[in-house]
Amino acid sequence: MAxxxxxxxxxxxxLLPASDVMPVRLxxxxxxxxLGGGKRVRPLLAFAAGEAGGYAPAADAARLDVVACALExxxxxxxxxxxMPCMDDDVLRRGRPTVHVEYDEATALLVGDxxxxxxxxxxxxxxxxxxxxxxxxxxxILAHASGSRGMxxxxxxxxxxxxxxxxxxxxxxxxxxxxxxxxxxxxxLGARCGRAxxxxxxxxxxHYAKCVGLAFQVVDDVxxxxxxxxxxxxxxxxxxxxxxxxxxxxxxxxxxxxMARELQAEAALALSRIAGSTRRLRELAEFxxxxxx
Amino acid sequence: MAxxxxxxxxxxxxLLPASDVMPVRLxxxxxxxxLGGGKRVRPLLAFAAGEAGGYAPAADAARLDVVACALExxxxxxxxxxxMPCMDDDVLRRGRPTVHVEYDEATALLVGDxxxxxxxxxxxxxxxxxxxxxxxxxxxILAHASGSRGMxxxxxxxxxxxxxxxxxxxxxxxxxxxxxxxxxxxxxLGARCGRAxxxxxxxxxxHYAKCVGLAFQVVDDVxxxxxxxxxxxxxxxxxxxxxxxxxxxxxxxxxxxxMARELQAEAALALSRIAGSTRRLRELAEFxxxxxx
Numbered sequence: 326m327a328x329x330x331x332x333x334x335x336x337x338x339x340l341l342p343a344s345d346v347m348p349v350r351l352x353x354x355x356x357x358x359x360l361g362g363g364k365r366v367r368p369l370l371a372f373a374a375g376e377a378g379g380y381a382p383a384a385d386a387a388r389l390d391v392v393a394c395a396l397e398x399x400x401x402x403x404x405x406x407x408x409m410p411c412m413d414d415d416v417l418r419r420g421r422p423t424v425h426v427e428y429d430e431a432t433a434l435l436v437g438d439x440x441x442x443x444x445x446x447x448x449x450x451x452x453x454x455x456x457x458x459x460x461x462x463x464x465x466i467l468a469h470a471s472g473s474r475g476m477x478x479x480x481x482x483x484x485x486x487x488x489x490x491x492x493x494x495x496x497x498x499x500x501x502x503x504x505x506x507x508x509x510x511x512x513x514l515g516a517r518c519g520r521a522x523x524x525x526x527x528x529x530x531x532h533y534a535k536c537v538g539l540a541f542q543v544v545d546d547v548x549x550x551x552x553x554x555x556x557x558x559x560x561x562x563x564x565x566x567x568x569x570x571x572x573x574x575x576x577x578x579x580x581x582x583x584m585a586r587e588l589q590a591e592a593a594l595a596l597s598r599i600a601g602s603t604r605r606l607r608e609l610a611e612f613x614x615x616x617x618x
Numbered sequence: 619m620a621x622x623x624x625x626x627x628x629x630x631x632x633l634l635p636a637s638d639v640m641p642v643r644l645x646x647x648x649x650x651x652x653l654g655g656g657k658r659v660r661p662l663l664a665f666a667a668g669e670a671g672g673y674a675p676a677a678d679a680a681r682l683d684v685v686a687c688a689l690e691x692x693x694x695x696x697x698x699x700x701x702m703p704c705m706d707d708d709v710l711r712r713g714r715p716t717v718h719v720e721y722d723e724a725t726a727l728l729v730g731d732x733x734x735x736x737x738x739x740x741x742x743x744x745x746x747x748x749x750x751x752x753x754x755x756x757x758x759i760l761a762h763a764s765g766s767r768g769m770x771x772x773x774x775x776x777x778x779x780x781x782x783x784x785x786x787x788x789x790x791x792x793x794x795x796x797x798x799x800x801x802x803x804x805x806x807l808g809a810r811c812g813r814a815x816x817x818x819x820x821x822x823x824x825h826y827a828k829c830v831g832l833a834f835q836v837v838d839d840v841x842x843x844x845x846x847x848x849x850x851x852x853x854x855x856x857x858x859x860x861x862x863x864x865x866x867x868x869x870x871x872x873x874x875x876x877m878a879r880e881l882q883a884e885a886a887l888a889l890s891r892i893a894g895s896t897r898r899l900r901e902l903a904e905f906x907x908x909x910x911x
Contacts, residue, residue: 342766351766351774406731411723420653430704431777434727435770438699438734442765445738449758458624464757472735473635473644477728481644484724 326369326612329393331367334360336390337397340447354428354436355443359401362419362558366541366613367400367507368393372514374530374604388453388518392463395447396511399471402440403507405433407480413563420558424472441471454517459512463514470510479503483569491570497539499570504545505538512537512606526599533595533606541613547581552617589614619662619905622686625654626661630690633638633740645727646685647721648736652694653850655712656676659834659906660693660800663685666898667823681811685756688740689804691695693766695733696800698726700773706860710736712853734764747810763803772796776862784863790832797838798831805830805899815892822891826899829885834906836878839864843871850886882907 337359344353368389375389408415408423409430416426425433448467454460469475479502488497512534516522522530546564550573554561564571572581592610596603622910630652637646661682668682700725701708701716709719718726741760745773747753762768772795779792805827809815815823839857843866847854865874889896 346767348766348771348774348778351771355766401801409727411727432774434699434702434704435766435777437731437775438695438764439766439770441731441734442761442768442770445757446761446765449754449761457754461742461750461754461757464754468735468739468742471643471731472739473648473728473732473736473830474639477643477732477735478644481641481725483726484728485641487895612703613756 328402329369330365331371332390332394333365333397336394340391340394341398341443347588350428350432351435351439354424354432355439357427358405358424358436358440359397361560362421363397363401364616365393365397366609367396367511369609370401370508370534370537370606371396371513371518373609374512374515375518375602377516377530377599377603377606385518388451389515391447391451391453392514393520394505395444396514398444399438399467399476400507402437402444403471403476403480405440406437409433412480412484413567415563416561417554417560418558432521444471459517459521463517464508466513470506475502475506475510476504479506486570488568491575493575494571496572496575500537500539500542502544504542506536507594508538508541511536522599527600529595532591533610536588536595537610537613540592542608543572543581543585543588544614544616546573547578547585548617549573550578558618585614621657622662622665625679625683625802626658626686626690629687633684633687634691634736643721644725644728644732647717647725648732649697649718649812650720651729651733652690653675655714656690657909658690658693659902660689660804662902663801663804663827663830663899664689664811665803665825666902667808668811668821670809670812670892670894670896670899678811681744682808684740684744684746685811688737688760689800689807691733691737691740692760692769693800695737696764696769696773698733699730702726705777706772706856708853708856710847710853711851737764742843752810752814756810759803759806762801766801768795768803769797772799779863781861782863784868786868789863789865789868793832794828797835798828801831801834802827804814819892820853822888826885826888826903829881829888830903830906833878833881834886836865836874836881837907837909839866839872841910842866842872849910877909 331398341356341359341464342352344356346352371392372389375385405424407413409425416423425434448464479499482499483503509531512530516530549561589610593607596606634649634652635645637649639645664680664685668678674828697711698717700706701711702718717729741757772792775792776796802824807821809823809824842854842857882903886900889899
C-alpha cells in the first residue's frame, strides 16, 4: 500500500500543473488541495483492481498512475467544494486549513472546477487501454460517477437531508451516490487498465466496490463519533452537530460496526467469484473496515 | 440561426436530466440554468463549423446536437459559478434571477459541478465521430478549454485583475482564456463532427475562432457601456463599477469598436483559406460584431 501511495503522490506531482505556470495562484492552490495528504483509497482500489486483472506490470502501472491521478483530482475537487461556507463550512481537512481558508472562496471554487476538468483531461490525454473504445467508456464511467446521478447528486441529497430523520434505505441511497459512486468508478477504471474481463466478472467487481463504498461510509460515521479531531485530521463530530443523518444515529454504534463487517464479508464473497489475484482487493476491504482514521 | 437555436433548445430539453428524476431540486435547477435563454453562440459556431466541413445533414446534425449541448452545459456552468457571491456576485442573468438567488448557493455550486460532468458525459456517451480516436480527442479539447489553462484559468486571471490597470496584451491574455477558449472549442468540436480536415485547415478554423472569441468580448464590453440593463438581460455597467479592466477602459469606446471590425476582417481572411461552405461562419462573425445585446 505504501508503495502505491508513494507512486501516486509522485504521479500527482508530475501531472498537476506546476505552480509557476499562469495563473500561478490557481495552480498553487490546486496543488495544495491535492498533494501531501489523504489515504488515497481510490487509487489503492484502482491499482488493486488493475492487478486483479493480471496486468503487465510496467505498461499498465503507468496507465494506473494516470487513472489514480484522475480519481484523486475528482475526489479532491469534491472535498474543496464540500468544505466551502455555503456547503459544509469546514475549516480543517487532512490536518490543514481548507482551501477557502488558506486561499479564498473564489479560488476554492475555481480550484474545484479546474480539478474536475483536469480529471477528464487526464483520461483523454494519455493512452489508458488497448482499445480506444474502452478508453471512451472510461471517460463515460467517470462522468456518470461524478455528476448529478453520482457524487454531486449525493451531496445534494445530503444537503436536503440535514435535520431530517432518514430511514436506513434513504441513508444508503445518499451514500451510494455521495461516496459510493467514485469508489465504484475507481474499481471500474482500474479493472479496465488491465486485461479484458467478461461482463460477469465486471459485475462482481462492481458489487465488491459497492459494498466497500458503503462500508467506507459506515466506518467514517463510526470514526466521526469515536476519534478526536487531532487524529482524524478533520473536524470530528461535525456531521452529528450539523444534524446530518449518520449510520451511528440511524442504527446505533454497535450495529454500525456490525454492518461494516457484514459488508466486508459480502465484498469478499463477490471477489471469490472472479479469476485472478484478488488478494489486494480483499486486504483493502479489510483496511477500510479496520482503519482508525 | 433561429433553426439551429430551436433544435439546440429541444436537444437540451431531451438530454438534461428530467426534473422528476432524483435529486429533483438539483435537476430542476440544472434545467433552470441551461434552458430558456441565451444566444447559443457556441452551438451556432459548432453547427457552422460542422457545415463548413460539408457534413451529411441527417447523421452529423444529430452529432452536432450533442456537441452543442455539451458546450452549452459547460458555458452555463461557468455562468452559474461566476455569478455566485464569492465571484462576481450578480443577481440577474438572461433577464431572470441567477441560480443562487432563485435556489440557494449550495445548489448553485452543485448545479455548476453537475453541468460540467454532464458536458463530458455527453461527449463520451454518444457516437460523435467516425473514428473513436477523434472522439477521444474531442473530450481532450473540451477538458483543456474548460480547465485551469482555459476558461477557469481566465476567470482566475479576471479576479486577480480587479482594480488593476492592465495593458492591452494582458487584457487579451485574460479573454483568450476566459471566453476565447470555449469559443475555440466550439469551432474545433463542430469541425470534427463533419468530414476529416487537414491540420492546415483546422489551424485556419482555429484562427478564425480566436478572432471571433476576442471580438465577442470586445463587443461585450462596448454593450456593457452602451446598452441598458433591461435590454441586456444582465446588470449593465457592472464590470466598470467593480473596477474590472474592459476594452472600453483600456483603449476607449471608438477604438474598441474599430478593433471589433478588424477582428471580424481577420476572421474572414482565415476563412478564405479553407475549402467548403464558410458562409455561415462568416455571417456569425458579422452577427457577433454587429449584435445589440
